Amino acid sequence: EAQVTQNPRYLITVTGKKLTVTCSQNMNHEYMSWYRQDPGLGLRQIYYSMNVEVTDKGDVPEGYKVSRKEKRNFPLILESPSPNQTSLYFCASSHREDYGYTFGSGTRLTVV
Amino acid sequence: GENVGLHLPTLSVQEGDNSIINCAYSNSASDYFIWYKQESGKGPQFIIDIRSNMDKRQGQRVTVLLNKTVKHLSLQIAATQPGDSAVYFCAETPSNTGKLIFGQGTTLQVKP
Numbered sequence: 001e002a003q004v005t006q007n008p009r010y011l012i013t014v015t016g017k018k019l020t021v022t023c024s025q026n027m028n029h030e031y032m033s034w035y036r037q038d039p040g041l042g043l044r045q046i047y048y049s050m051n052v053e054v055t056d057k058g059d060v061p062e063g064y065k066v067s068r069k070e071k072r073n074f075p076l077i078l079e080s081p082s083p084n085q086t087s088l089y090f091c092a093s094s095h096r097e098d099y100g101y102t103f104g105s106g107t108r109l110t111v112v
Numbered sequence: 113g114e115n116v117g118l119h120l121p122t123l124s125v126q127e128g129d130n131s132i133i134n135c136a137y138s139n140s141a142s143d144y145f146i147w148y149k150q151e152s153g154k155g156p157q158f159i160i161d162i163r164s165n166m167d168k169r170q171g172q173r174v175t176v177l178l179n180k181t182v183k184h185l186s187l188q189i190a191a192t193q194p195g196d197s198a199v200y201f202c203a204e205t206p207s208n209t210g211k212l213i214f215g216q217g218t219t220l221q222v223k224p
Contacts, residue, residue, distance in 0.1 A: 004155075031210050033210065043201065043203075045211060045213070059213075090155050098143070098163060100146050101146075101156075101158070103148075103155030106153075106154070
């Protein structure tokens with residue numbers, strides 16, 4: 001089944017403890033992207049990648065890192081999480097820029 | 113700045129009626145537009161897309177209209193069903209980028 005898989009689905013962590021949210025797609029898509037969704041603010045892009053080893057900042061990149069060492073994986077790294085990074089995170093992938101993104105099921109992160 | 117906005121946060125319709133959800137965008141460089149549906153607890157799901165060289169595109173029970181003159185996008189859902197109840201987002205992609213910019217979303221409530 002063609003899909004974007006995120007792990008974990010739920011995560012509670014403490015301030016300052018490094019964490020990684022994994023994202024993997026099995027559709028051989030070039031483009032991958034991370035979003036956070038917050039009430040009243042909608043979906044905002046954190047980082048995106050147009051190909052292996054090519055990443056760029058979205059609208060809210062502060063406090064996040066990404067890497068794209070291989071086509072299928074695009075992990076989101078929080079080196080020192082803070083409570084304002086408590087949010088619902090989505091990973092997505094697409095065949096090309098003018099093609100609809102397929103989204104994962106989301107990761108709900110709580111930083112205490 | 114770059115922003116895609118929806119005119120109404122909530123739309124309530126009777127089952128069987130037609131629904132129209134509106135969206136305004138501000139980035140003239142955007143050349144690809146998408147409507148997504150998000151059900152509770154799930155990631156956004158692609159509904160329909162349209163490129164800037166078109167002004168109308170039809171799918172199954174859905175139609176997207178694009179008016180580039182006034183930077184307006186709309187989603188029409190025919191014979192709205194209870195399963196259509198969800199949050200609907202419009203999104204835009206500026207040309208030659210991997211960016212996907214979302215509007216704030218409209219919650220569609222379908223009354224039986």
